[in-house]
Amino acid sequence: MRTLIFRTVAPFLSSLMILFSVFVLLRGHNEPGGGFIGGLIAASALAIYGIAFGVSPVRRAIRFHPMALAGFGLLLAAIAGILSIFSHVPFLTGLWIYPKIFGVEVALSTPMMFDIGVYFVVFGSITSTALALEERERD
């Protein structure tokens, strides 16, 4: 799969897909999208990059072990749930704040945080599996 065309296109394709995955993740609450689908897109972006350049460049590019990213996601989701304790409402109750950033009202919420957690779990787990399989293939 290491053709010149593919290797030239892959970095752009991967970065665009990662960007798109974040876009899909963030718009998920109101438009089609969300953490799960975003995570899948990001995982396929890395899969493309891995097929083009091999596993080690991917591992270098994401710095952390993909399972660590998944663990971070699960932690984030758990924290999003536990935050509700401080408002004396049941676990995972959605909480919203609307701070003004540069004069624009931004809706931040624990469901969004939870969704970001989902994104990382899906992204990390699938990337980990794909990378491990690709690695063995080249042995």
Next chain:
Amino acid sequence: MTFYALFLPFVVALFAPALTRILKHNAAWVLALAPAALFVHFLGFLGAVADGGRVTGGVQWIPSFNVNFSWMIDGLSLTFALLISGIGTLIVLYSGGYLKGHKHQGRFFSFILMFMGSMQGLVLSDSFLMLFVFWELTSITSFLLIGFNHAEERSRRSAIQALVVTGLGGLSLLAGLLVIWNITGVSEMSLLLSTGNLLRDSPFFIAAFVLVLGGAFTKSAQFPFHFWLPNAMEAPTPVSAYLHSATMVKAGVYLLMRLNPVMGDTVAWETVLPIFGGVTLIAGTLLGARQTDLKLMLAYTTMASLGLLVMLTGFGTEGAIAGAVLYLIAHSMFKGGLFMVAGNVDHEAGTRDITRLGGLAGAMPVTFVAALFAAISMGGLPPFVGFLAKEEIYYGLAKGDTWSVVFTIVAIVGNALMFVLGFAVALKPFLGPKVETPKHAHEGPVLLLAGPVVLALGSLFFALFSGWSHEHFSTPMASAVMGHAAEITISIIPHLGLALYLSLGTIALGVLLYLSLAKIRSGMAALLAGIGWGPDRGFDQAIVGIVKLSVAVTRLVQRGRLEFYITATLIFLALAILVPMGIAGEWPAVPAFPDLYFYEWLLVLIAVLGLFAVIWARNRLTAIVSLGIQGFAVAVYFMLLGAPDLSFTQFMVETLSVVILALAMTRLRLSPQDHRSAVQTVTDGIIALAAGGALTLLLLRVLETDFDASLTEFFNEYSLQIAHGRNIVNVILVDFRGIDTFGEIAVVMTSGLAILALIRVLPRRSRSALSEPPKNPQNAGEAV
């Protein structure tokens, strides 16, 4: 205050290792302040419970289930709490000296404090659930302490054995408490005690009774569950002194005493308890007589004493209960002291084999005196509390009918043998000609002496000022056990009467047996060798049997062949759907011919073509890629139906699963061609058709039922209103059903980890692990 008192030992346990790193063994002086503070705190309750009063308190824990974090202090729990914190203080000091210089001394302090907290929680618990939680915590901390020398295989085995036996008993207790909860409708001891005859009259009384006994008998080492207790002597001596004589093993007795007002006075109670207790008493003393190890001799007398306590608790007379109460207090003090003495001898002389010890009295005078005091109390001689206990026991037992006469004789024989063993431990190492010991013996430091000396003096003062001690300790405790006011008046001034004559008889018998101890020892050794089998070996056999069974079951169902798994799963799936449908006659009607647009037909056509491509593909890789065709067609169809989220996800899942499947296939190094025989192909085809057909039929049948739109309407209406999101699918995932999603992502992550582990395992190693039987089933059993 009491609420924080419950947590204090656990909190101190957290800091114990760090403190020990700074102060070395002298940390004991600081750490002992915690139990000492608890002791003082509990002393403050003496007045409140003196006339049968009861102090309760607590906080709500799970209000929706009516579960509270509640405690109760009455005469029974207060005496226990004082014993636990009082002896605990001495034990912490003693551990400071005993394990001086041990590299894990800090860890030991931590474990013993955690145990202290668990035991204290157990006796103070009012709520059933708390009682159970603390009960199990004592099992777990006991496991940690017995296995403290974890580098030795014997320690590990003993620790696991104790955990398995008492843990199973704990489960039995849980079941028993739930039965009681169900019968009476109350989940707190203080409420249970005022339910009168409700429990006794219930048809399920026997069930509750047997289950509770399962917990009490395993914890208190009653025959035939006694075998873990002698093995637990692998633990360092402070543990034996604290857990396995003074406190934890008495948890079972505590439970029986606690339930006596609501479960006692029944035929079952007054038959089963005395019989098991009596057998344990005699068996314990006889087994102890054959030992030469100081700690093992004491361990078996502990077992015997627990038997005596159970027997007295179940005997049913007020005198017997009073005897049990006094004996429990006496036993905690003299047995804790004797264990510490045995530890001192071991620590200073280098052995605790009684045949290799002698003449230490000159070198260790303080230890000797403490040992002598404890043995006098254990032998039931004045002026120690053991004497009061024995008088009260005989007073309570001797009633004239055959039943009482039998148990009086049992008590006399048991007490005489304990007299023998107590004095053997206290006299043999110290008197007689000086024997060469592995270490040059001399008196231990004050940390090692404080415990035995204080306990010996305690035994003395309790008896000398019996009026005061009865008023504050024994009378409130006996009242709590009986469930109504009682009074203990016995003092060290002997009264001429049957009880005194029985005591004298016991002492005479004891002296006689002491002189022929060597003969009894060899006789018992020969007898046990003749029997050859005991519950201890039975335990090993049971564990090995369980391991063998699980290996056999694993071999049967886990063949390690993917084909077998898939075939079995699909056949079962087909049967699970088709058989109930057939039995209920719920077949779907033939659906009407669908009215579709031409582009929809096109998608159906593509999906079907994709399927045929999979089936007719020559090459496995082609088959996998063709599987994607059908998936994409379905994804497009979802889009047409107006489900963009579903469609997106389907696209991504299809893409990724084709990539991952292809990667996995190349990695498996399969031959690219399918080599199945024609017969095999047809059989597999039939199984596949059956499973696919069954699912189709099920879906058709489901679609025929009326659609309940109330959930859809709810989500439509409230998605934006209360969850601030217009994408209903996403709102359901992250908000309305967030906890489901949370569980799912946890599963995703766990499977990710499992896949990673599977891939990393070398194929050769995994195959050999499956086909080779474990080399040594004995070890396999112990590893469980």
